[in-house]
Amino acid sequence: AGLEKHIVGCCSVDFPVAAVLPAGGSGERTGLSTPKQFCTFLNRPLISYTIQTFERVPWIQSIVVVVAKESLDLMMDIVHRFHHTKVLVVHGGSTRHRSIFNGVCALSKREDGTALVKPKVVIIHDAVRPFVEEDFLLKITMAAKEQGAAGAIRPLVSTVIAATSEGYLDHSLERTKYKASEMPQGFLYDVIYKAYLSCSESDFEFGTECLHLVLRYCGTNAKLIEGPPTLWKVTYKRDLAAAESIVKGTLSESACVVAGGSKRAAELARVLQKSMGVLGMEVDVISDLIGDNAKSLSSKWNFILISMNIHSLSEVEKTLSMLEDADRALLHPVVIIWVHLKSLEDDSSVNEERAAMMDLASGAKLRNVLVYGIQLHHSKEAQLWERSVERLTEISSALIRDRTPALIGQLLQA
Amino acid sequence: AGLEKHIVGCCSVDFPVAAVLPAGGSGERTGLSTPKQFCTFLNRPLISYTIQTFERVPWIQSIVVVVAKESLDLMMDIVHRFHHTKVLVVHGGSTRHRSIFNGVCALSKREDGTALVKPKVVIIHDAVRPFVEEDFLLKITMAAKEQGAAGAIRPLVSTVIAATSEGYLDHSLERTKYKASEMPQGFLYDVIYKAYLSCSESDFEFGTECLHLVLRYCGTNAKLIEGPPTLWKVTYKRDLAAAESIVKGTLSESACVVAGGSKRAAELARVLQKSMGVLGMEVDVISDLIGDNAKSLSSKWNFILISMNIHSLSEVEKTLSMLEDADRALLHPVVIIWVHLKSLEDDSSVNEERAAMMDLASGAKLRNVLVYGIQLHHSKEAQLWERSVERLTEISSALIRDRTPALIGQLLQA
Ligand SMILES: [Mg+2]
Numbered sequence: 091a092g093l094e095k096h097i098v099g100c101c102s103v104d105f106p107v108a109a110v111l112p113a114g115g116s117g118e119r120t121g122l123s124t125p126k127q128f129c130t131f132l133n134r135p136l137i138s139y140t141i142q143t144f145e146r147v148p149w150i151q152s153i154v155v156v157v158a159k160e161s162l163d164l165m166m167d168i169v170h171r172f173h174h175t176k177v178l179v180v181h182g183g184s185t186r187h188r189s190i191f192n193g194v195c196a197l198s199k200r201e202d203g204t205a206l207v208k209p210k211v212v213i214i215h216d217a218v219r220p221f222v223e224e225d226f227l228l229k230i231t232m233a234a235k236e237q238g239a240a241g242a243i244r245p246l247v248s249t250v251i252a253a254t255s256e257g258y259l260d261h262s263l264e265r266t267k268y269k270a271s272e273m274p275q276g277f278l279y280d281v282i283y284k285a286y287l288s289c290s291e292s293d294f295e296f297g298t299e300c301l302h303l304v305l306r307y308c309g310t311n312a313k314l315i316e317g318p319p320t321l322w323k324v325t326y327k328r329d330l331a332a333a334e335s336i337v338k339g340t341l342s343e344s345a346c347v348v349a350g351g352s353k354r355a356a357e358l359a360r361v362l363q364k365s366m367g368v369l370g371m372e373v374d375v376i377s378d379l380i381g382d383n384a385k386s387l388s389s390k391w392n393f394i395l396i397s398m399n400i401h402s403l404s405e406v407e408k409t410l411s412m413l414e415d416a417d418r419a420l421l422h423p424v425v426i427i428w429v430h431l432k433s434l435e436d437d438s439s440v441n442e443e444r445a446a447m448m449d450l451a452s453g454a455k456l457r458n459v460l461v462y463g464i465q466l467h468h469s470k471e472a473q474l475w476e477r478s479v480e481r482l483t484e485i486s487s488a489l490i491r492d493r494t495p496a497l498i499g500q501l502l503q504a
Numbered sequence: 505a506g507l508e509k510h511i512v513g514c515c516s517v518d519f520p521v522a523a524v525l526p527a528g529g530s531g532e533r534t535g536l537s538t539p540k541q542f543c544t545f546l547n548r549p550l551i552s553y554t555i556q557t558f559e560r561v562p563w564i565q566s567i568v569v570v571v572a573k574e575s576l577d578l579m580m581d582i583v584h585r586f587h588h589t590k591v592l593v594v595h596g597g598s599t600r601h602r603s604i605f606n607g608v609c610a611l612s613k614r615e616d617g618t619a620l621v622k623p624k625v626v627i628i629h630d631a632v633r634p635f636v637e638e639d640f641l642l643k644i645t646m647a648a649k650e651q652g653a654a655g656a657i658r659p660l661v662s663t664v665i666a667a668t669s670e671g672y673l674d675h676s677l678e679r680t681k682y683k684a685s686e687m688p689q690g691f692l693y694d695v696i697y698k699a700y701l702s703c704s705e706s707d708f709e710f711g712t713e714c715l716h717l718v719l720r721y722c723g724t725n726a727k728l729i730e731g732p733p734t735l736w737k738v739t740y741k742r743d744l745a746a747a748e749s750i751v752k753g754t755l756s757e758s759a760c761v762v763a764g765g766s767k768r769a770a771e772l773a774r775v776l777q778k779s780m781g782v783l784g785m786e787v788d789v790i791s792d793l794i795g796d797n798a799k800s801l802s803s804k805w806n807f808i809l810i811s812m813n814i815h816s817l818s819e820v821e822k823t824l825s826m827l828e829d830a831d832r833a834l835l836h837p838v839v840i841i842w843v844h845l846k847s848l849e850d851d852s853s854v855n856e857e858r859a860a861m862m863d864l865a866s867g868a869k870l871r872n873v874l875v876y877g878i879q880l881h882h883s884k885e886a887q888l889w890e891r892s893v894e895r896l897t898e899i900s901s902a903l904i905r906d907r908t909p910a911l912i913g914q915l916l917q918a
């Protein structure tokens with residue numbers, strides 16, 4: 091489905107497109123000291139999620155991120171750390187509109203003043219709306235190409251009312267006639283550029299809407315397109331929790347169980363596939379990560395390795411180095427759960443293994459891979475066994491869902 | 505501070521006040537099959553959080569919850585399960601206004617038709633805005649008493665625009681002149697009652713604003729009061745994650761470390777107090793939960809019991825039964841972390857203890873208490889010891905913050 095989307099986009103967009111992400115806000119409303127675009131969850135600042143969203147769209151050529159002067163170094167570091175390749179960082183102006191204009195200008199002039207191939211369409215999007223989808227960006231882009239300007243709208247969540255100067259209700263607006271103006275917005279480059287060249291100091295200082303500027307100074311009536319609720323803006327601290335939960339939800343949609351060669355392990359893998367399926371997680375079972383199976387390394391965020399042998403942490407090590415070769419954990423933490431299926435006879439002490447496990451996990455964490463262990467006692471009593479499998483399912487789901495760094499290296503008991 | 509608030513409220517509110525919570529919504533927008541007011545986090549449905557918010561305000565006498573007919577049993581069960589005592593459940597009408605009117609009527613008539621002491625002021629609030637604060641309810645109530653009506657407003661988050669019938673931008677509203685109308689709203693009983701008696705079928709069917717009805721039918725201009733961002737409405741699935749994170753944040757603000765009589769345990773408790781303080785958690789250290797110290801049982805949501813003896817799960821059991829006596833875990837899950845400080849000499853196997861721990865924790869979970877274990881190895885090497893204490897801090901914080909049921913009964917290694 092992702093590939094199809096790319097193809098549709100690449101066929102229709104036969105002209106250069108760029109994006110400008112104003113990211114100069116101070117984020118007072120989050121109640122945090124860090125501006126919200128730089129707040130981090132799952133080891134990555136919010137703005138990097140938004141950049142990634144644009145970077146993976148093949149028909150968007152470049153992304154200008156506009157930041158406050160004091161954030162330039164931080165932003166360059168983020169671009170470097172997360173290997174963002176389409177990004178140009180420029181510093182902002184004293185207001186939102188001045189910042190956007192700086193971003194727009196950066197698309198047609200190099201710093202030394204020489205000209206660049208300027209884009210046909212510019213998408214303007216908030217750095218703090220990380221979940222915009224490719225097909226919606228396509229709609230905005232195509233409408234901007236045809237109409238000169240296009241903007242996302244959403245139905246009003248609350249009734250809008252006008253207050254008297256004394257703070258009493260004057261009247262309420264009819265909700266159906268009005269919409270909330272959101273981001274992204276798209277513009278023909280020449281239209282937005284001209285609007286900014288023509289607009290007044292007061293527009294630069296107090297204006298809130300690019301759509302309004304192009305209407306006023308270019309006579310361009312923007313096409314309004316209703317967007318999905320995922321366009322919402324991370325504004326408060328609670329929105330960061332919501333964003334984190336959305337990303338965690340996506341990362342825990344599926345897992346890959348590697349069962350090895352043993353028949354018992356393969357059986358357990360099948361049972362786990364079914365029980366985690368009930369909890370809504372799609373689980374693939376494979377015997378190893380070699381050959382064709384290695385594809386999982388670049389498509390899954392979660393690996394459950396089943397082992398019959400307590401001395402087989404080497405499997406985890408191997409998986410770790412394959413993940414590293416695939417640069418898999420660059421953008422999101424990867425989870426590896428090592429399940430030790432303990433046989434009836436095996437009463438080996440695990441103290442040594444525990445220490446090895448903790449060392450391994452501590453090292454992996456530095457590479458953004460979270461390694462957890464679960465020990466499962468084989469039992470001939472059906473009820474005990476079922477209870478163990480149930481616990482294995484619950485613990486695995488929780489570890490994958492929560493991705494808690496504090497619990498790495500533990501050997502949990504199912 | 506909480507007590508002070510109550511006192512201020514009780515002094516100013518010398519008249520009867522009731523609340524109506526319309527809770528008949530179908531919650532389509534969450535993308536969940538359960539209406540959002542009945543969605544559960546930390547073992548409790550959202551609506552119970554909202555009810556609790558009103559129930560703990562001493563100057564609010566009764567709370568009418570209006571639900572769809574098909575939710576009556578579910579709602580009664582929630583009232584029963586969480587010991588809500590001020591609540592009257594009535595069934596709603598076919599629209600929001602009809603439901604609110606049903607709720608308002610229920611405040612002046614018993615089901616058998618005989619009269620009740622009707623309240624002077626009625627607060628109307630959405631069941632899906634659980635975090636409204638007492639001082640804001642007081643402001644709304646006092647303004648309603650004086651002006652006849654009062655409503656919460658918030659600044660507009662997005663620019664509001666008018667679209668042409670073809671879907672193009674017509675004009676945008678000047679943001680500063682308009683406000684978003686939110687909940688709670690307060691009314692003199694006689695004013696809201698009269699407005700509903702006088703209003704048209706079309707108002708009942710399509711109207712959105714009680715404020716508008718009292719203006720139109722009673723000539724009452726509502727006083728508008730800007731509320732805090734916490735008034736926001738749980739609308740989407742992501743808002744449930746945000747609400748859960750807010751509650752979890754509140755529950756993990758502080759913890760109580762019970763150190764027992766040993767000097768080593770007391771030292772560890774002090775270190776933990778400091779290190780968890782750095783992470784933002786306020787930690788009290790006490791030696792036991794007896795006498796005056798027992799107050800912690802009714803004020804803390806998290807207990808860390810430090811023990812030198814692996815065979816001392818009885819302390820956990822004792823704490824459990826004290827919590828049960830205090831009905832402590834009725835509204836929120838309580839966390840008990842049992843920390844076993846293992847001496848150098850102690851190389852006892854923990855397998856037996858593990859099983860006992862799991863049994864204990866499984867039983868406690870049924871009573872909404874989450875029991876976790878952490879084993880800490882005393883070391884004479886300063887570096888090893890520091891690393892262990894650091895891990896103890898991280899694990900304890902994560903367990904308290906996440907409250908993951910799947911991990912109860914584990915004996916984690918610090
Ligand atoms: Mg704008």
Ligand SMILES: [Mg+2]
Pocket residue numbers: 712713714715
């Ligand atoms: Mg209303």
